[in-house]
Amino acid sequence: MVIAASTNSSPTKMGIAKRRSPRRGSLKIRRLRSRDRFFWLSASDGVSRLVNSNDSVPEQVDDYTFAPSKFRHEPYPMTFPAGRVWPPRQIDDLVGAIGSEQTDCVGNTCYNGNICQDLDCTHTLSGWRTATSDWEKYFELRMTEHRGVGVYTKHAFRQGTILGWYSGELKTLSSMECSTNAYLMEMEIGDVGPDMPVESIPTIFIDGEQKGNWTRFINHSCAADCVFRIMRVGCTRIMVVEAVRDIPRGKELSVDYGQEYYGLTTVKICACGAPGCVSRKRARMEKAMEKQKAEATDVRTRNVKRCRRVAPPVLV
Numbered sequence: 001m002v003i004a005a006s007t008n009s010s011p012t013k014m015g016i017a018k019r020r021s022p023r024r025g026s027l028k029i030r031r032l033r034s035r036d037r038f039f040w041l042s043a044s045d046g047v048s049r050l051v052n053s054n055d056s057v058p059e060q061v062d063d064y065t066f067a068p069s070k071f072r073h074e075p076y077p078m079t080f081p082a083g084r085v086w087p088p089r090q091i092d093d094l095v096g097a098i099g100s101e102q103t104d105c106v107g108n109t110c111y112n113g114n115i116c117q118d119l120d121c122t123h124t125l126s127g128w129r130t131a132t133s134d135w136e137k138y139f140e141l142r143m144t145e146h147r148g149v150g151v152y153t154k155h156a157f158r159q160g161t162i163l164g165w166y167s168g169e170l171k172t173l174s175s176m177e178c179s180t181n182a183y184l185m186e187m188e189i190g191d192v193g194p195d196m197p198v199e200s201i202p203t204i205f206i207d208g209e210q211k212g213n214w215t216r217f218i219n220h221s222c223a224a225d226c227v228f229r230i231m232r233v234g235c236t237r238i239m240v241v242e243a244v245r246d247i248p249r250g251k252e253l254s255v256d257y258g259q260e261y262y263g264l265t266t267v268k269i270c271a272c273g274a275p276g277c278v279s280r281k282r283a284r285m286e287k288a289m290e291k292q293k294a295e296a297t298d299v300r301t302r303n304v305k306r307c308r309r310v311a312p313p314v315l316v
């Protein structure tokens, strides 16, 4: 699959906006362009900076990419009807919309609520990508205090609006190199029936770590205002970002990453700050346990005091 991003900039050349002539003493504000190959941050000082997340500079690729060779040894998915092309040669061989999402096509563009119900529609992934390439009109990337880069709205959105989709490299579990990757989304493939046991459903991973679109920057919140959900565009299955409540302008977008990512026993600690935040609950639980432990120690200490050895009384 050919990557569709343009190559009009490079991270080393354009990392920080250059200064204007020293005489004027002001910083040059670089205009953000949606066709840039890399992502840029809107900083409070007005200077655009290249996004560097998790020690790498992610590439702006608003498409699915995949290496057919990685699927050569994968078994024919049990959720595929007989006779499909396998190993996959094209994107739709792998993520064709052949499941229960068949009625839900996003149509041509986000933001307008026009869901297409036509099963034989002619909408395409490339049409959708072109129509949504102006994402910087609606969203901007900003550095947050404790959660790395986040996505902020430039417009208000109504509940139910489709805001974008999650793009990236399509990978199998066996082709995954790095277990610390924080940018993986798992997606079912084929026609998954409602009674199929979860552990036997074939899936692929959409990896947005090195190559992805702006949705890779959506942070987690325990009171999220968006969800990722499966829909289709024409014949292609996609994972869209949908607003689950009205979202005002200037608000950070968030999704719930789930208990396996931020939970009561996970290694990662959530810093969303929501009143019902799972990590706050965890901190409260840990504090209560500490208190219990301290009280138990105190009782033991008091007991020790009560039982302390004494010198025998002197008899006169």
Ligand SMILES: C[S@@+](CC[C@H](N)C(=O)[O-])C[C@H]1O[C@@H](n2cnc3c(N)ncnc32)[C@H](O)[C@@H]1O
Pocket (backbone or CB within 6 Å): 053, 054, 146, 147, 148, 149, 150, 182, 183, 216, 217, 218, 219, 220, 221, 269, 270, 271, 272
């Ligand atoms: C998919 S990335 C989101 C974009 C990321 N902030 C960035 O700068 O690229 C997920 C990572 O963002 C950070 N993050 C997201 N939500 C967070 C939260 N509620 N609390 C703390 N860190 C968070 C964590 O480092 C997490 O592994």
